[in-house]
Amino acid sequence: MSTASKKINPPKVGVVSLGCPKALVDSERIMTRLRAEGYVFSPTHEDADVVLVNTCGFIDSAREESLTAIGDAMAENGKVIVTGCLGAEPEKIRERHPNVLAITGPHKYEEVLAAVHEAVPPVHEPFIDLVPEQGLKLTPRHYAYLKISEGCNNRCTFCIIPKLRGDLVSRPIHHVMTEAQQLAKAGVKEILIISQDTSAYGVDVKYAEYPWQGKKRKTKFYDMCEALGELGIWVRLHYVYPYPHVDEAIHLMAEGKILPYLDIPLQHASPNVLKAMKRPAAQEKTLERIKKWRDICPELTIRSTFIVGFPGETKEDFEFLLNWLDEAQLDRVGCFKYENVENATSRDLPNHVPEDVKQERYERFMEKQQVISAARLQLKIGKTLNVLIDEIDEDGMTGRSYADAPEIDGNVFLNVTDGVKVGDIVKARIIDADEYDLWGTTEI
Ligand code: SF4
Secondary structure, rough: OOOOOOOOOOOOEEEEOOOOHHHHHHHHHHHHHHHHHHOOOEEOOOOEEEEEEEEOOOOOHHHHHHHHHHHHHHHHHHOEEEEEHHOHHHHHHHHHHOOOOOOOOOOHHHHHHHHHHHHOOOOOOOOOOHOOOHHHHOOOOOEEEEEEEEEEOOOOOOOOHHHHHHHOOOOHHHHHHHHHHHHHHHOOOEEEEEEOOHHHHOOOOOEEEEEEEEEEEEEEEEHHHHHHOOOOOEEEEEEOOOOOOHHHHHHHHOOOOOOOOOEEOOOOOOOOHHHHHHHOOOOOHHHHHHHHHHHHOOOEEEEEEEEEEEOOOOHHHHHHHHHHHHOOOEEEEEEEEEOOOOOHHHHHOOOOOOHHHHHHHHHHHHHHHHHHHHHHHOOOOOEEEEEEEEEEEEOOEEEEEEOOOOOOOEEEOOOOOOOOOOOOOOEEEEEEEEOOOEEEEOOO
């Protein structure tokens, strides 16, 4: 028998990954396990033996997108397994797509694998060396998301994530650091730390201590930032709430150990609305804290998101928010109009805001913030920044500075420079700016 006739075609799985970076990390974990078992991935639904759809259920528009993606996979393939946040509500999926093969909730890796095995059995024994040490990444090779915990202990009234994903479960510090080190060794230049509440990391395990690189480290926000800062690559923190203990990490930023960047989802500024939202750290004096942080680390970039039109938000609450924005001078801001998500406690709050008022507040909010963001970016003109290159084509190079997270923030556009590759960090002099992006010339 010839070698060719012995060849077995590996089973092919199509993967659709929707939703936030946390869902992306789940997809990466599932794909890493499947690859280890000999499965390969199909770029099209038609060519796949089965399609796996990792869904998002955060807001109604995300649910609709998920249901449409399942419908597309059913139409183009017919063998579909659904996982992720929307999978926590199987009846919603079955209502629209009664013939999906299996539905599992978020983080049910074993159940997803079992469903794939049943639909398309693996053809040979696992051989782990097929999988790169750092696992498979859906993001470009030079940056990667690192999930440090699952779930959340908070109970924000507009959010159903704790209902879908349960309470906080932190990964032990040495597990997080092992993954971070493997990513760095594999050539990753930027790690983005994600969770639902990064500053609460380790609370659930009482900050359990483990040795790492000859030193005892706690499963705790500061210890993690310190250890990550020793890797010599960019470390960017997302979903950090402004608790007092965050101050310590700002010193690490000032010392250049981790990127001077904080993504703090503040959602509102008016004490009445924050209370109705039951936001973590709502009682903290956030403006004072931000001022203190900027004193410690003047180049700190702060990104945040806000919700306008929350039930009970009065004209005064909204004006308070606009004035707060003026004072806070945040660098990057996203805004959502409140959505009445099914099963969220906020549905039952009184005084819902009419849609036209929400729209009007949204527009006023964005107008205000765009002026602030544009002014803050203007301050960068004339400065020299390190820029991590994401893309190169004939028109130029697109990259990001420490102040820009991938996908959600702006870019730095540069001239094409000989010898520079995607994933390189170059020095660039900033020559122009608008309200989102910067333009510069390389200095190498
Ligand atoms: S902090 Fe609030 S908004 Fe964020 S996941 Fe937890 S409950 Fe939801």
